[in-house]
Amino acid sequence: MLRLPRLDVLMPATLDEAVLALQSPGSRLIAGGTDLLPNLKHRLESPTMLVSLAGVRELSTITVDDDAQELVIGAGATLTTVEQCPQVRAHAPSLCSAAGLVASPLIRNQATLGGNVNLDTRCRYVNQTDFWRSAIGGCIKSEGTVCHVVPGGKNCVAAMSSDCVPVLISLGASLQLVGPNGRRRVAMKDYYVADGTRHTTREDGEVTTAVIVPLVSTPRRAGYSKWTVRGSIDFPLTSVALCFDLERDEVAAPIAGATVVVGVLGAKPRVVTRLDEVVGKSLSDPETAAIVAERVHRQCKPLANVPYEAPYRRQMLRVHTRRAIEALVADG
Amino acid sequence: MTARLLRFSVNGEPVTVAVEPQRTLLEVLRYELDLIGSKQGCDKGDCGACTVQIDGLPRLSCLTLALAVEGRDIQTVEGLGRAHGGCHPLQDAMDRWDAAQCGFCTPGILMSAESLLRRSPGPVTRSEVREALAGNLCRCTGYTKIIDAVVDASEQMAAPRDETEAAQ
Amino acid sequence: MSHDDAGSKPVAPSAANTSGEPWLRGKHHRKVDAMARMQGITRYTDDIKLPGMLHAKIKRSPHPHAKIISIDASRALAMPGVYAVVTGKDFPIPYGIIPWTPDETALAVDKALYVGDGVAAVAAVDEDTAIDALAAIDVQYEVLTPLYDPEEALAARDNPINPYSKKGNLSKKVLLEFGDVDAVLEGAALIVEGDYFFEGTTHGAIEPHCAVAMVERVERVEAGGDQEQGLLTVWSSTQVSHYLHRELSRVLTMPANRIRVIQPPLGGAFGGKSEPFDLEFCVAKLALITGRPVKLLYTREEVFYSHRGRHPMKMHYRTGFTQDGRMLGIDAKTFIDGGAYSSFGLVTTYYSGQLLCAPYRMDAYRFLSKRAYTNKPACGPKRGHGSVQPRFAIEVQLDKAAVALGLDPIELRRRNDLGSDTRTINEFAIGSNGFMECLRRVEEASEWKTRRPTLPLGRGLGVAGSTYISGTNYPIYPNAMPQAAVQVCLDRRAGRACFRAPTISAREAIRCWRSSSAKSSGCRCLIFVCCQRTRTCAPLTWEPTALASRSWLATRASMPLASCARKSARRSPNVGRCLRTEWP
Structure with missing residues (x-):
């Protein structure tokens, strides 16, 4: 085996106990464990103690804060819970889609949203057994010093492979973190950095306690597209989250603002820029889909860090962006 | 690491077992309790052969720390037929449909399928079955007969039957 | 067609014949052992636990091609809980599933031939200790140039990969010609020529390979004070217990009658467990050394290293057609990527050509296939062994011909139907042939004529014909050996039994036999799936059978013992008559 x-x-019972336990050297947080345990079995990390959140009940609640106009999702909520929660469906339907597309139902029954936003970066040269890696001498992210994806590269480009992260960034979400120095809140667009060996700004000893999605009262259409070879189990080969604010609550209405976020490139999700051109156009105008797909294709260059050829994935990125917009239009 | 005492319930029976902290639930079920119905296929969450139910939800026992199920209720395939005279309607349907060839993935599939049927009030559709079994790989049988069998079982269980109260 | 279409939904058999109900010909029956598998009762190999059992792990080469300079296991052996370490030097005798090509050793002796090739094995009190011990075995390598491409490997004569290879990196070459190919192609109205590459696949059985060995000491002093090794039992998730038995005897230099091989129920195999692997020799040897039972379970990764999956093939095909679409002849050249060992490669090399000659008629056929050693996990047999790759090439050629000749692809295939009661160009006997009926039904069910012209760009309907053989011996190379084996023992006593080896194929055969034989009554019979030598397939199950009479059971694995086998041999090879032999 x-x-x-x-x-x-x-197995702490409260958040405070967990934060305290994380201060001991060699300790490591575990939530659902669906990403961490394979990584440990592959000897990618070597903690001496796991601090499990399985017994910390206070992290699993999902509430709507009417005063702050926020949807507050406890980091311990499983992806199945997030996918099926009526409040999330009402206020952040694209997050339901993304959560429901993660891996398989079995993984989603176990994996948490907090774990998903902190999912370690992935690479075909990293997520292998220690024996496999020994045959290539390791790499920057594991036991070696070189990068096999970008020859000569000094920076790790392992891919941010979370399905929920691009969606949450597109919705303007932020994270609540609790650590030995207290509580802080960080916008998710600022949470990730372009370093595959450590791709978040989470401090050692900090626990992600909640994902906070701002509520909007204006009309909006948001979606998520994930391309994989199989219909389930797989990590994304391309992922695109789209969020369009509209002037009226119909797809023919003019677009007031657009946010598009792409994952599975390098360690940091990319927020696509120069989308001003679609403002004022309608979502159902085929030109809108063409423009957005073209921007995505131009700005996003997948690397050979996950399976399938990078140029092909780049083409697929364009195709799936266009299809995601067509799906939003079809949904009305 | 020093072994610790773990108490939980398996198929309705309380068990106490000494486990090292790094043991997975699958290792404890298979090698400590000799509950060999749950299988190890990939050991990292891809194949679903190790699927058991934890508090009624199907989950992967190869990716569950044993200590994390302290006090929880675990159902394995060995307990599936207990309320049905040894043979759950799903097992009967899968037998009739030839839906278990080598039978290695089947216990995991049964645990996923049973959870679906328990949560569904009436007969299930093929697409519901496909979605519920999306985390269970089968190599020999092919999925068609498995889906046929699960749909059939859900119809059997939903149909009013005089002679048995077994259908939930 | 959509499976959601209620109209197409097949009807489930309702009969529950789990106990006592007669087995009737033509009636749907439950599998003989599926319910136990579904109830989690069936004990697969990894479910075997023996008192005092040790756990073994194999240290594998991280280099694709390397000379082993030294192996120092002293640090590992000094660790608490470590019982024994073996290396290639403990098993110097080569073996191979094909008796003509023994080119593999249980662990690498002087050279590691691919990343994952075993170099040492350790038995320890538990798996974690065994893993730690592997890290403490020091292996010094001299790295050699690896070769990954079959054509490059064949060209690199001065860098032979396999130490038992006789001709550089050529594992096997076959050139067979039937009819005058050059003349036939010369007169063809259309020649379709192209290169095709099949990448290779692996089996993906959900159960990883596992083996357990146990030694029972016997109090017996042999003449001359010969070392008594005891009685060895090996449980293995193998498809070929008898071959494993043979090779264990050879490699361990133990008489066959002191070895017993037991095959527990399998969790899938598909050809991937059809030859001996390093783990079986290692557990056997470690059990003999330590006197304790030893288990070794592959990780999923080790399953991939052991591989024996479908061979990658580079195929160059030239096919000639008449103007009306009749296939005249094929000239095929194939490079086969064999990986580090022969495995079933001799057979694969023949099959890569021999299995192409049905279901289409042709006037001439030539194939030249070369299998090369490369520094990769060895390829072997996988469902449809050897026939899938050339089938891909020829069916693409047929489609190209259909386009060039303006013919419907199904119509083109119809025009080339081989027919029944005939012989293929390479002398395979064809009995009945349902290919035309098959094409008709496919055409109807797929709504070929109406749907095909209307599908949008990027969507299509395709058709391909294929065939497989019953009796695998003749197609390897033409010969007069018996092709099938049957042993039937009639038992006129009240008791009746079926003695079987619990392989998946044997299980299906039994099922088949029970339903085919059930209609008559009278005398009962005792059936053996006969196995080579003694003790190979111990009677795991004595299965009461009902109303069995004139019965047969054939398995490819059996040795020919009964006269009926010789009779059946004369009928073979018999395409389309799988396991259906008329009985006197």
Whole structure:
């Protein structure tokens, strides 16, 4: 079998206990464990103690804060819960779509939203057993010093592969973190950095406690498109989140603003720029889809860090962006 | 690491077992409790052969720390037929439909399917079955007969039957 | 057609014949052992636990091609809980599933031939200790140039990969010609020529390979004070217990009658478990050394390293047609990427050409296939062994011909139907042939004529014909050996039993036999799936059978023992008559 390394497991009952436990050296947070345990079995990390959030009930609630006009999703909510939650469906339907497209139902019953936004970056040269990696001498992210994706590269370009992150950035979401120095809030667009070895600004010892999505009263259409070879289980090969604010609540209405976020490029999701051209056009105008797809294709260059050839994935990015917009139009 | 005592319930029976902290639930079920129905196929969340139900929801026991199920209710395929005279309607339907060839993925599929049927008030559709089984890989049988069998079982269980109260 | 179409939904058999109900010909029956598998009762190989059992792990080469300079296991052996370490030097005798090509050793002796090739194995008190011990085995390598491409490997004569290779990196070459290909192609109205590449696939059985070995000491002093090794039992998730038995005896230099191989129920195989692997030799040897039972379970990654999947093939095909679409002849050249060992490669090399000659008629056919050693996991047999890759090439050529000649692809295939009660160009006997009926039904069910012209760009309907053989011996190379084996023992006593080896194929055969034989009554019979030598397939199951009489059971794995086998041999090879032999 693929064995886990020898380690201790702590099961705190409260967030405070968890934060305290994380201060001991060698400790590592575990939530659903669907990403961490394979990584540990592959010896990508070597913690001496896992601090499990399985017993911390306070992190699983989903509430609408009417005063602050925010949807507050506890980081411990499973992706199945997020996908099926009526409040999330009402206020952030594209997040439901993304959560429901993660891996398989079995993974989603276990994986948490907090874990998903902190999902480690992935690369075909990294997410392998330690034996496999030893055959290529490791890489920047594992035991080596070189990059096999970008020859000569000094920076790790492992891919941000979360399905929920592009959507949450497109919705202007932020994260609540609690650490030994107290509580802080960070906008998700600022949370990720272009370094595959450490791609978030989360400090050691900090726990993500909630994902906060601002409520909007204006009309909006938002969607998420994920391309994989199989219909389930796989990580995305391309991922695009789209969010269009409209002047009226119909797809023929003029677009007031557009946000498009693309994942599975490097370690940081890319917010597509220069979308001003579609403002004023309608979503149902085929030119809108063509313009957005063209911007995505121009600005996003997938790397050979996940399966399938990068140039092909770049073409698919254009296709799936266009289709995602067509799907929004078809939904009305 | 020092072994610790873990208490949980398996198929309705309380068990206490000493486990090292790094053990997965699958390892404890298969090698400590000899509940060999749950299988190890990939050991990292791809194949679904290790699917068990934790508090009624199908989950991957190869990606669950054993210590994290303290006090929880675990259902494995060994307990599936208990309320049905040893053979759950799903098992009967899969047998009739030839939906288990080598039978290695089947326990995991049964645990996913049972969860679906329990949550559905009436007969299920093929697309619901496909979605519910999207985390369980089968290599020999092919999915068509498996889906046929699950739909059939849901119809059997939904149909009023005089002689048995077994259908939920 | 959509499976959601209620009209097309097949009807489930309703009969529950789990106990006592007669098996009737033509009636749908439940599998003989599926319910136990579904209830989680069936004990697969990894479910075997023996008292005092040790766990083994194999240390594998991280280099694709390297000379082994030294292996130092002293640090590992000094670790608490480590019982034994074996290396290639402990098993120097080469073996191979094909008796003519023994070119593999249980662990690499002097050279590692691919990333993942086993170099040492350790038995320890538990798996974690075994993993730690692997890291403490020091192996010094001298890295050699790896070769990955079959054509490059064949050209690199001064860098032979496999130490047992006789001709550089050529694993096997076959050139066979039937009819005058050059003349036939010369007169063709249309020649379709092209290159095709099949990338290779693996089996993907959900159950990883596993083996357990146990030694029972016997109090027996042999003449001359020969070392007594005891009685060895190996449980393995193998498809070929008898071959494993043979090779264990050879490699361990133990008499066959002191070895027993038991095959527990399998969690899928598809050809991927059809030869001996390093794990079986390692657990056997480690059990003999330690006196304790030893288990080794592959990780999914090790399953991929052991591989034996479908061969990558580079195929160059030239096919000639008449103006009206009749296929005249094929000239095929194929490079086969074999990986590090022969495995079933000799057979694959023949099959890459021999299996192409049905279901289409042709006047002439030539194929030249070369299998090369490369520094990759060895390829072997996978469902439809050897026939899938050339089928891909020829069916594409037929489609190209259809376009060039302005013919419908189904019509083109009809015009080339081989017919029944005939012989293929390479002398395979064809009995009945349902290909035309098959084409008709496919054409109807797919709504070929109405749907095909209306599909948008990027969507299509395609058709391909194929065939496979019953009896695998003749197609390897023409020969007069028996092709099938049957042993039937009639038992006129009250008791009746079926003695079987619980392979998946044998299970299906039994099922088939039960339903085909059930209509008559009278004497009962005892059926053996006969196996080579003694003790190979121990009677795991004595299965009561009902109303069995004139019965047969054939398995490709069996040795020919009964006269009926010789009779059946004369009938073979028999395309389209799989397991259907008329009984006197």
